[in-house]
Every structure is written in structure tokens, then in C-alpha cells.
Amino acid sequence: MAAKARKKTPAKRALRSAQWFGKADKDGFAHRSWMRNQGLPSHVFDGRPVIGICNTWSELNPCNAHFRRIAEHVKRGVWEMGGFPVEFPVFSTGEAMLRPTAMLFRNLASMDVEEAIRGNPMDGVVLLVGCDKTTPALLMGAASCDLPTIALSGGPMLNGKYQDQDIGSGTHTWKFDAMVKAGEMSLEEFMSAEAGNSRSSGHCMTMGTASTMASMVESLGIGLPMNAAIPAVDSRRYVLAHMAGRRIVEMVRQDLKMSKVLTRKNFENAILVNGAIGGSTNAVVHLLAIAGRMGIDITLKDWDRLGHNVPCLVNLMPSGKYLMEDFYYAGGIPVVVRELGARIRKDALTVNGKTLWENSKDAKCWNRKVIFSIKKPFKKQGGIAVLAGNLCPGGAIIKPSAASPKLMKHRGRAVVFENIEDYHARIDDPKLDIDENCVMVLKYCGPKGYPGMAEVGNMGLPAKVLKKGITDMVRVSDARMSGTAYGTVVLHTAPEAAAGGPLAVVRNGDTIELDVAKRRLHLDISEAELARRMKALRGFKSPHKRGYAKLYVDHVLQADKGVDLDFLVGKSGTPLLRESH
Numbered sequence: 001m002a003a004k005a006r007k008k009t010p011a012k013r014a015l016r017s018a019q020w021f022g023k024a025d026k027d028g029f030a031h032r033s034w035m036r037n038q039g040l041p042s043h044v045f046d047g048r049p050v051i052g053i054c055n056t057w058s059e060l061n062p063c064n065a066h067f068r069r070i071a072e073h074v075k076r077g078v079w080e081m082g083g084f085p086v087e088f089p090v091f092s093t094g095e096a097m098l099r100p101t102a103m104l105f106r107n108l109a110s111m112d113v114e115e116a117i118r119g120n121p122m123d124g125v126v127l128l129v130g131c132d133k134t135t136p137a138l139l140m141g142a143a144s145c146d147l148p149t150i151a152l153s154g155g156p157m158l159n160g161k162y163q164d165q166d167i168g169s170g171t172h173t174w175k176f177d178a179m180v181k182a183g184e185m186s187l188e189e190f191m192s193a194e195a196g197n198s199r200s201s202g203h204c205m206t207m208g209t210a211s212t213m214a215s216m217v218e219s220l221g222i223g224l225p226m227n228a229a230i231p232a233v234d235s236r237r238y239v240l241a242h243m244a245g246r247r248i249v250e251m252v253r254q255d256l257k258m259s260k261v262l263t264r265k266n267f268e269n270a271i272l273v274n275g276a277i278g279g280s281t282n283a284v285v286h287l288l289a290i291a292g293r294m295g296i297d298i299t300l301k302d303w304d305r306l307g308h309n310v311p312c313l314v315n316l317m318p319s320g321k322y323l324m325e326d327f328y329y330a331g332g333i334p335v336v337v338r339e340l341g342a343r344i345r346k347d348a349l350t351v352n353g354k355t356l357w358e359n360s361k362d363a364k365c366w367n368r369k370v371i372f373s374i375k376k377p378f379k380k381q382g383g384i385a386v387l388a389g390n391l392c393p394g395g396a397i398i399k400p401s402a403a404s405p406k407l408m409k410h411r412g413r414a415v416v417f418e419n420i421e422d423y424h425a426r427i428d429d430p431k432l433d434i435d436e437n438c439v440m441v442l443k444y445c446g447p448k449g450y451p452g453m454a455e456v457g458n459m460g461l462p463a464k465v466l467k468k469g470i471t472d473m474v475r476v477s478d479a480r481m482s483g484t485a486y487g488t489v490v491l492h493t494a495p496e497a498a499a500g501g502p503l504a505v506v507r508n509g510d511t512i513e514l515d516v517a518k519r520r521l522h523l524d525i526s527e528a529e530l531a532r533r534m535k536a537l538r539g540f541k542s543p544h545k546r547g548y549a550k551l552y553v554d555h556v557l558q559a560d561k562g563v564d565l566d567f568l569v570g571k572s573g574t575p576l577l578r579e580s581h
Helices: 026-038 067-080 102-119 134-143 171-181 187-196 209-220 235-254 264-277 282-294 300-307 324-330 333-343 356-360 420-426 527-536 547-555
Strands: 050-055 084-089 124-129 149-153 160-162 165-167 385-387 395-398 409-417 439-442 474-477 489-494 511-515 520-523
Touching: 050 067, 050 102, 050 235, 067 084, 067 124, 067 235, 102 134, 102 547, 124 134, 124 209, 124 235, 134 149, 134 209, 134 282, 149 209, 149 235, 160 187, 171 187, 209 264, 209 282, 209 333, 264 282, 264 300, 264 333, 282 300, 300 385, 300 395, 333 356, 409 420, 439 511, 474 511
Parallel strands: 050 084, 050 124, 124 149, 409 439, 439 474, 474 489
Antiparallel strands: 160 165, 385 395, 395 489, 409 511, 511 520
């Protein structure tokens, strides 16, 4: 009787790390022996997956100062699944401390991440992200290498507390500062509010850029479910870290690379979710840059097309009342995805091996004051509106959910600040010719001009306007604004003034028209006059003559292209490089 045919067992896939640790020669000897000085036994070099834990811990980046503990929980999961965890540091772009702006160094950090991954024996990577720019920087760098990857956010702080109210990081900073200028709050009260603003580990607990990007990690599918909202000090954040460690080992064995997760459908889901949560405008430049690294053609048109009719469902500061802790208790991102329903690309894969829809379809909302239903949204207009016109040939953006409805269509006289120093010098001058009907214009604060495109676009209003009880005016700039900020603020005008964009030729007294419904931003001068001014424009000369700042200014792309460096767009993968000896 013939023997039954046996099903062949798939051949074990050779791991990348075997090129370091699996060789019986002098090179393998050297690689293993040096690692042994950390007390590692022989069996960790037996062909198990090597998992890099990319850590942005830094005491100069308080949002990420608890990451050493998170890394330890990731390691537990990796060891448990038969992997070999190796933690390594990269440049930590701290939003609170770094001058002139953390955004200047996002691309530098991404280069650090990319080269660290490519040059070292890793089969998969867990990215520890939190503070605003650490998330896009690590995703950009990892995308250029395309290994199996999970992003793990550090989580938001607990709700801030001051007297009888919850206060939000950033949002109440701007609010209280305006109240002091208006005479509604004493300086002593302002200073006392500081102590309760950041009362636990974690990043901003408003729906600022950090929380938005943590939400993007989850909605892109590059993070595990509930990544966005679990507070940093909640024990469930550390459980999530443990599970990320377990899952990344499985992903390596399945060869589930980053490019298999970050597809166009995943980016479209993230754009939809960003609109529904009232997410930060900063998500636009970051997702454009990440998509550029993946070779996916996402543009501003996609942002406007997908976000045009998305209502805002989440009642969180700065667009609403509540904070990320409340968002978690209400059900988090899965509830938002379930509410979006038919709009979601339901077959978009995530790192846990399921689709975003499978992860969210049974989610329940536990607080309708925080997460509204799609039938009765918190605000009818969410998303990011992309503007066009002679003032922004490459586009500009505005966040409708954070703007004043009455100012969404407005014509006003321009009051121009030539740079940030000019703004600071004159904004509270009683002689400044300005009222609430004017349009404040700030130049030379874009990628090249600042440099780094700082978060100064939400210019504080003049004290004399605030004292009249006015809290919002139309503001236009080539800068960004903090995701924690609010107001009728037009941002990211492209090209920027320093790149020769029309913003550079706006003069005091010019009329500017904003019409968000028609997606229009217009400088009300004739084509001939605009051409004459543009011809007379002297080129921008950067003061930076050396170092990274010069490299950045020479090679940075404009806001509509994601503000990446031109030579970093795309990916190189992880080819086996030459031996070091």
C-alpha cells in the first residue's frame, strides 16, 4: 500500500538578524561576543526574531519621560513569544522645550530612526511614540526601511485640574493668557493654574497633535486597538505595551511588513477619522510625509475630498469640552470608526491581523456627551478644509470645527507682520491700527522662513481687541498652529513667503477674502498688480550657513508636500550592508 502523501512543512524563513548572529565565523563571533557582555546567554542567538524597541525617552521631553517603563513591558511580551528584544535610543523631538521648533528636527529624527534600523540586526521594530513630532518622525524613518513594525503611543496625561474645572494642556494656556490680557484673570491665578495643568505622565490630554497622531496610529492600523486614548498612568497602557511585544514577534514570523499595512485605504481611513475627532491640522503635513515615504500619492485634494462632509463626532478640547481621559472611558477610536460605518474602507488591514472594521464594528459608546452619533453629530462640519486662491497657489488649510462660524466667510483689511519678531513687538501697541474686522497676516514662518514652520499661526489677538470681549479674528500665515489651539486660523499657505509665495507681497491695507464654503482665499488686488509685486520681490536669504539648519532650508519641501526633505521621499528598504570589519 502506498504511503500517504504528507503535507510539506513550509521552510523556515531566514531572518535578517541571522546575518549578524547566525554565522560561524569571525564576524558572527564578534557580533555575539560583544552582545554577551550584557549577560546574554547562548540561546538568545538561536535564530529567534530580534525586535528593536525604538525609544524616544528623554527627560527633556516630558511627554515621553515614562517610556523606560513602557519599554520594559514591551520586552516582556517579546521574551514571552520567543523573541529577543533590543532597546535603542533615537533623537527625541520634545515639543515643550526644543527651539526654534520641534518640527525643524522631525526629519532629522526620522533619519536617525531609518539609519539605526537599517544598520543594525533587527527583524521587526516597536516604535515608542508620544510627543507630537516623535510619532511622524519614527513612522517616517521606519517606513523607509519597511520591516514588520508596530507603533505604540505613550498615552495622554490625566485631565488637568484648576479650581472647579477640568483644564486642557495648551488649550487653557492660550485661553488663560488671553484672559490675563483682557483683565479677566489675575497673574497670580494664571500662575497657580500651572501646577494642575500637567499632573501625570503622558502627552497633551486635549485633542492636540500628540493625541491626534496617537489616533492616527490606531486608525492607520499601525498600532493596536485602543492605542490612542488609554491614559499614560492607567495600567492598561502597560498591558497594551506587553501585547505589542507579543504581536511584533508574530508579525516577523508572518513577514507582515509595514508596506502591507500602510496602504492607500489605511491613509484614507486615517483622514476620515481625523475629521470625525476634530483632529489637529498638523496631521496633514505628517500624513503627507509618511505617505511620501511609503510611495503613496496622498495629496491635499484627498484631504479635502475625504473630509469635506465628515461631521465632528468628538466633544474634546480644543473643539469642545472634554479631554482624552473622558474619550477613553467613552469608548475611544473604535466607537468613532463604527459611527463612520459605510465611509470606512472596511478591508484595510491592521497590525493585529484584522481589519480596522473588524476591530471596531462591535464597539459600544459609554458616554454620548463625549462621542456623538453620526445621526446627531457634535458639529456638522469636521475635517480639514483645503483652500485655494491667488494667496495660496499650493493650497492652505483651516480647521472648521475650531473656527468661529460667523468668520468662515469674511472680508477684511490686512494687518501685516513681516516676521514673528515684528508681531511680538507691535501686537499690543495701543497705536496699532487694528480692530476685530481686520485680517491678521504673519509672514516668513514657514518651513524655510522660521525655519521649521513653527506653531505660531494662532497669533494671540491684540490686547485692545480682547478687552472688547472679542475672542476670535481671521488669521493667515505660512506657519502651523498647535493642535491644542482654536480659532479662525488659515495655515500652511503654500508656497511660503520665504519660498517666494504670494504671502510675501501682502501689504497693510490690502483686502483679503476668506470663503471656506467655496474653499477660497483671495488677495483682492488685480493680476497685474500681483505680478508687479511678485517681480519686485527680493529672494529670501537664510541666515543659516552651516549644519543641519542649512541642510534643512536647502532641501525642505513645502507644506502641500509634507515638509519632508526632498532626498528622503520614498524608501530604500533594508538591504544587507557591508560588514564593519
